[in-house]
Amino acid sequence: SKPTTASQTHTTCPYCGVGCGVTVQHAGQQVLPVSGSLSHPANSGRLCVKGSALHETLSHDGRLVFPQLNGKHASWDDALNIIADKIQQVIHTHGPQAVAFYGAGQMLTEDYYVANKLMKGFIGSANIDTNSRLCMASAVVAHKRAFGSDTVPGCYEDLELADLLIFTGSNAAWAHPVLYQRIAAAKQQRPDMKIVVIDPRRTATCDIADLHLAIRPGTDAVLFNALLVYLADSGQLDEDFIARHTNGFDVALEQARNDCQSLQHSADLMDTDAALLLQFFDWFARTPRTVTLFSQGINQSASGSDKGNAIINVHLATGRIGKPGATPFSITGQPNAMGGREVGGLANQLAAHMDFSGSERDRVRRFWNAPKLAERPGLKAVDLFQACARGEIKFLWIMSTNPVVSMPEADAVKAAMAQCELVVVSDCMADTDTTRVAQVLLPAASWGEKNGTVTNSERRISRQRGFLPPPGEARPDWWAICEVAKRLGFAPDFAYQHPADIFDEHARLSAFENNGQRDFDLSGLIGLSRYQYDALKPVQWPVSDQYPHGRARFFDDGRFYTDNQRAQFIPVNAQLPRPRSGGDLLMNTGRVRDHWHTMTRTGKAPRLAQHRSEPYAVFHPADAAARRIHAGQLVHIRNERGTLLLRASLSNEQRRGEMFVPMHWTSLFASNARMGTLINNDRDPHSGQPEFKITAVQASPC
Numbered sequence: 001s002k003p004t005t006a007s008q009t010h011t012t013c014p015y016c017g018v019g020c021g022v023t024v025q026h027a028g029q030q031v032l033p034v035s036g037s038l039s040h041p042a043n044s045g046r047l048c049v050k051g052s053a054l055h056e057t058l059s060h061d062g063r064l065v066f067p068q069l070n071g072k073h074a075s076w077d078d079a080l081n082i083i084a085d086k087i088q089q090v091i092h093t094h095g096p097q098a099v100a101f102y103g104a105g106q107m108l109t110e111d112y113y114v115a116n117k118l119m120k121g122f123i124g125s126a127n128i129d130t131n132s133r134l135c136m137a138s139a140v141v142a143h144k145r146a147f148g149s150d151t152v153p154g155c156y157e158d159l160e161l162a163d164l165l166i167f168t169g170s171n172a173a174w175a176h177p178v179l180y181q182r183i184a185a186a187k188q189q190r191p192d193m194k195i196v197v198i199d200p201r202r203t204a205t206c207d208i209a210d211l212h213l214a215i216r217p218g219t220d221a222v223l224f225n226a227l228l229v230y231l232a233d234s235g236q237l238d239e240d241f242i243a244r245h246t247n248g249f250d251v252a253l254e255q256a257r258n259d260c261q262s263l264q265h266s267a268d269l270m271d272t273d274a275a276l277l278l279q280f281f282d283w284f285a286r287t288p289r290t291v292t293l294f295s296q297g298i299n300q301s302a303s304g305s306d307k308g309n310a311i312i313n314v315h316l317a318t319g320r321i322g323k324p325g326a327t328p329f330s331i332t333g334q335p336n337a338m339g340g341r342e343v344g345g346l347a348n349q350l351a352a353h354m355d356f357s358g359s360e361r362d363r364v365r366r367f368w369n370a371p372k373l374a375e376r377p378g379l380k381a382v383d384l385f386q387a388c389a390r391g392e393i394k395f396l397w398i399m400s401t402n403p404v405v406s407m408p409e410a411d412a413v414k415a416a417m418a419q420c421e422l423v424v425v426s427d428c429m430a431d432t433d434t435t436r437v438a439q440v441l442l443p444a445a446s447w448g449e450k451n452g453t454v455t456n457s458e459r460r461i462s463r464q465r466g467f468l469p470p471p472g473e474a475r476p477d478w479w480a481i482c483e484v485a486k487r488l489g490f491a492p493d494f495a496y497q498h499p500a501d502i503f504d505e506h507a508r509l510s511a512f513e514n515n516g517q518r519d520f521d522l523s524g525l526i527g528l529s530r531y532q533y534d535a536l537k538p539v540q541w542p543v544s545d546q547y548p549h550g551r552a553r554f555f556d557d558g559r560f561y562t563d564n565q566r567a568q569f570i571p572v573n574a575q576l577p578r579p580r581s582g583g584d585l586l587m588n589t590g591r592v593r594d595h596w597h598t599m600t601r602t603g604k605a606p607r608l609a610q611h612r613s614e615p616y617a618v619f620h621p622a623d624a625a626a627r628r629i630h631a632g633q634l635v636h637i638r639n640e641r642g643t644l645l646l647r648a649s650l651s652n653e654q655r656r657g658e659m660f661v662p663m664h665w666t667s668l669f670a671s672n673a674r675m676g677t678l679i680n681n682d683r684d685p686h687s688g689q690p691e692f693k694i695t696a697v698q699a700s701p702c
């Protein structure tokens with residue numbers, strides 16, 4: 001046989017929101033160990049353990065390789081016809097609100113775009129939500145309320161330039177390792193750089209911290225409100241910035257004063273040491289270059305939006321926004337949560353950072369030539385599955401995600417899906433907790449096989465490039481969505497031949513009647529040839545005449561996207577969390593270092609199981625002793641919603657009365673380890689993001 005020459009592909013890691021560039025050497029089907037792309041600005045050659053094991057996750061074991069109808073092999077044509085017929089019948093009988101899609105921050109922007117266009121522009125419902133609802137929906141609300149737009153103001157370089165970096169609700173050492181490595185390297189170069197970690201647990205991120213505030217879970221808004229009061233009382237406000245560029249400061253400060261009667265009172269609410277709190281406040285007051293990085297510990301909360309705004313308030317009050325090394329910075333969990341936000345992947349957005357106002361609906365309707373533009377926001381994730389349970393959603397199409405594991409009340413979600421008349425799941429894996437409940441399975445192309453773009457947490461668009469053929473009959477999601485659209489009678493509007501065609505339309509929509517009024521603008525990327533699209537280098541949006549090479553920072557000009565171009569302070573009533581009854585321990589959840597989501601990919605690499613090989617629960621030794629739980633013993637964690645079976649681990653890094661459970665394990669890897677079964681449906685009233693960090697449970701030895 002002919003020798004195959006090796007070639008090289010530059011692509012993007014499919015895991016976290018850091019969005020590292022990955023270089024893959026491959027010859028035919030043989031893929032050599034991957035390396036970090038030296039030229040990618042996010043990682044400059046670095047990869048974490050997960051990213052560096054990507055080549056070990058490419059086997060076809062367990063892949064879904066052909067469409068299935070009720071467990072039997074079907075042709076694509078039959079499966080697509082059944083889907084289209086059912087959608088038509090449901091719309092005819094029950095109306096478009098009885099149709100729903102549920103997607104994921106794993107989808108590429110092009111997949112996301114066509115799914116959103118089909119649902120919101122042509123089916124006529126906005127019932128398309130995604131697992132990004134579980135990830136950063138609260139940050140979106142906080143941004144929009146404060147800035148008038150869902151804009152991440154800063155960039156990764158700011159995290160290195162900061163003289164004070166605050167991690168709050170983030171174990172970046174495990175969840176965003178390469179970004180953490182960049183910050184650790186910056187601190188090593190500049191030992192005077194201060195790091196503060198605000199987290200009930202002492203996590204690996206604390207290894208580089210000068211100060212760890214192990215506050216009571218859920219009291220973050222108390223802390224940032226108290227900081228606002230401290231800044232005002234100590235004369236550390238940027239009065240000029242407040243006067244020229246903001247609204248609502250006095251009301252926000254008055255609300256903060258109501259909540260924070262004294263430093264000691266605030267410290268007591270947070271169950272922390274007042275002297276440590278004062279130390280943090282003093283550092284913040286004295287350090288112009290301050291970045292506050294926030295993630296799921298803030299967002300996954302019944303008051304996550306307010307927590308985000310409490311953080312943004314202290315940055316606005318000190319004018320620390322849009323400047324090198326000075327910004328609030330939300331980091332997303334998933335590789336393309338940001339891309340989803342750009343195309344309107346959330347049920348309460350339209351597309352290209354437009355919402356459901358009359359003028360924006362009209363603009364999107366005209367651009368799409370949409371026959372039935374959705375009139376109002378659709379159902380957010382929890383509401384969507386509750387509507388399934390009530391029998392209101394008759395048709396449900398789930399793409400690239402596993403809600404029977406990841407959603408709150410996961411068992412109820414499974415039961416709710418059974419109430420639909422037809423459930424379709426597009427996935428690369430044949431057997432997941434969610435595929436088991438579906439009637440139609442569509443085989444999806446996976447990482448390394450599909451082509452498109454993703455946007456990381458600093459607004460940087462990067463290409464994901466395929467270098468392997470999909471196995472069997474697997475196809476990209478955008479293709480399957482467009483084939484259904486054609487069968488619904490919308491062929492001319494979904495006649496894309498290539499992801500580049502979709503990206504071009506996405507860019508055109510971002511620029512359509514924009515005139516600088518919207519932050520998201522890809523006018524500089526309109527009309528790319530397929531070659532140019534394939535060769536697209538990582539770039540931070542916007543890309544326009546004014547910013548042909550992208551823009552690192554927003555708001556450096558003091559101009560926001562509100563009606564009067566001023567940022568808005570949001571008064572935050574820092575309510576203390578009130579977990580539902582269910583036990584005497586508070587359960588926190590999160591990622592482990594070497595696994596990703598429900599382990600469909602990372603579960604294939606044996607070395608990624610070495611760090612944590614089985615599902616576990618971490619207890620404070622005193623809590624364990626009180627329950628006769630020993631390290632290494634199997635334990636039951638339960639409340640009225642379910643019971644988990646986990647291995648006990650003891651650690652003084654856990655506060656007393658609290659425990660931690662990882663989020664990854666599914667029925668395929670362990671019985672009774674789906675943490676979502678214990679989580680209740682409490683959620684933020686503005687963002688709809690569920691509370692994953694505070695769940696009352698009981699624990700006992702098996």
Ligand code: SF4
Nearest residue numbers: 013015016020048051
């Ligand atoms: Fe992938 Fe995130 Fe690791 Fe980078 S830090 S290699 S994006 S998992």
